[in-house]
Amino acid sequence: MFESNILSKFERELGNKMIVDIDQIINYSIAPYVVSPILSKMNRDIIGIIKVSNEDDIKTILQLAYKYNVPLIMRGRGTSTIGQVIPLKPSIVVDINNLTSDFEMDNEYVRVRPGDKVFEILRYLKRHGKTLKVYPSSLYLSTIGGYIAGGDVGIGSFQFGYHFHAGIKYLKVYGSNANILEVREKETLGFAQAAGTNGVITEAEIGIMDRDDWKDQLITSKDLLQILEIIKTLPREKTRRIIIEDSDALSLVGRLTGLNEWNLIISSTLKLGSEIDGRFLDELAFAAVYVTFSKISGFKNYFYEVRLLSLEEFYEVISEIKKYLGRKVLIHGDVMTLRGKIIIYTVFMSEKRNFKIIEDIMKKKGIPFEIHSIYINDRVDEPERLELMKKYKRLLDPKDILNPGKLRLDT
Template identity: 55%
Template sequence: MEAETITKTFEKEFGDKKFITNDRVLEEESKAPYLVSPVLSKMGKKVIGVVMADDEEDIFNAVRLCDTHHIPLLARGAGTSTIGQVLPISPSTIVLDINRMREVIESDDSWVRITPSVKVFKALQYLRKRGKELRVYPSSFYISTLGGYIAGGDVGIGSFQYGYHFDNGGINSVRVVGPTGKYELRGEDTLGVAQAAGTTGIISSAELATVDYEDWKDQLVTFNSVEEVTKYLVRVRDYKSKIRRITIEDKETLSSVAKDRLDKVGEWNVIVASTLSLGEEVNMRFLDELAFAAIYVTMSRLTSFKDYFYEVRLLPLESFSRVVKQVKMALGSSVLVHGDVMTLRGETIVYTVFMSDKGNFPVIDSIMTREGIPFEIHSIEVNYRVDEESRLNLMKKLKRTIDPNNILNPGKLLL
């Protein structure tokens, strides 16, 4: 079907107020503005139209029309994904923009029900007035939408306490729309939607776990070696319920971000948000610049590397010390190291980011290969980021049921 015919079909269905073909809008919706991977950045294609959805019926009508004419459809919120979730890679793609959808935020003692267009920050404001907050939420909470976080994210603030945002009942229910209908998924079935990049259905509402809000204090603890950092992290595991987040920064990384904002920076630095007294209390309002994917976006702007590149590995605590020590011995201050400490299935795992000139990565990769957990941050496919075969199989099953013609974000989930 020719692009001109497609646009006429959608204009007839939605009208020019809901179906946008303005060139400036198409350019914006064809990009992932927070995507810093030089590998993924080259894969994007220009979309041919944007449906501005007001409600679930608009979503269903757009999905139905795309399925009838075999047109790729890509759902998009705030576009904050750094892993290519909102990057159009198929020709003649239509974008379904959910930012204009009516916002719903309703809560009880354990759950908050939201529509996908709700900003994470707005949900947090709503919940904190009621003494609650999201159990886990992304570092990009001030700009990202909850629909995008459910579909593309997995970790965030709170992951040291609770792990992935979808683990252990983090999502009570999720409602998705696909070519074969509307589905209300509960319990384990929600794991087929979380982190699936919209390939298994477009989210129209969800219920997410909440916890009591506490007054977390940011504290800094400095160390001379990465081995000392590891020993400290072993000790604080006993206080997991009282620690909201932990990040690790080498001297070069923290100095770059905290320039003129901290009195001292150690060779290795652990920043702990806790209700306990675990270090020197500091004003870390810039801490969100150092969390998970935010770090490699931030450092892409601050470093002087000529050919900036990064890699991510999920390293068990025991491997983290050995791998990082070898990388630092090989490259010294020419590599920056950041870590977010998480608890995944009862084990302490460090989301470890290495940032350097691209020419240094053969050295880094050779070290990480010996002990690293496979995690391909520069792959467009969901398959390389889902670390449980049972969950990946559930995604594939849902894909075949909900989107048998593969029109939802095609190319992101390999069957």
């Protein structure tokens, strides 16, 4: 069989780092945090697992994969919710969790390796009075390599927007034939959010900032417009994160009392509202929210959708959706600043049947309602970054070995 012949060549070179145990293969074939029923159906079985511990392992794997046209998927903790680690072809999964480092830092950047856990980086920086400018809500689980290659927003995005605009100074990247490329500053944008489709990141320098004493605070109102007006007044330099929740969503996770129809949670150095214990907030940040609610919402046929809306669009769309669906839909919004404008990462969660109503309202407002997509092209909202990704795909992975099928070159 094709797979057996190929796997034996990997086993000869990599010894017990190559795993073909059926139980582990089943485990690695599943993307545990993908709750989209559309994406989940795209999954294909993997044919083996390799647990790397150094760059020499990476070189060996790439050389063999390139020679025998074997698809590879780099995987950290598998926390992606948008299908980054779903194999579209029978593939070898390369586990990078042991590709770690002793951190190095200066006043503006920290040097890391892809298997470094985000939580460990944050703990290291905290000892030096620093923190990452932007980091994922899955900080207790995720690796920094997965976040650089696949993430976009996170905690700190109200201040800095996308994590890659907050500052990636340097990336060391391997192409599929084991050639090494070092990229700096703007060129790093060709690999951030590309989900490992055009290169394997083995080292990075990412932006950090002074750590401050942020307090989590709650402001409630029956009036959504009042909530949105408050957001306009908040200074970015003193406000770390902002979350909008309807009462049903927040009460399910936060178990808070005294909630109104609309609730604003603000992490700030300013005194703005009632101080709360925000230990539950990581369950409500960006992608974490629809994973959380897939488990606790009570919807029989749970479904979700995400749109990036301006303040005005958020008010118009949410007001109308609530008029039709009321408490049958849960609304969550993470507030970001993208290219100088306040944008709300808006999550709709409901029974699947209700999304026909939501879709119709979106279309009426002139807002395209996109279905869940496996393609990088459909998630990158800056054409120049997408062109950089394609450029490096052609240069570093012309045979489409790395996470194949997810970056289209023709559109």
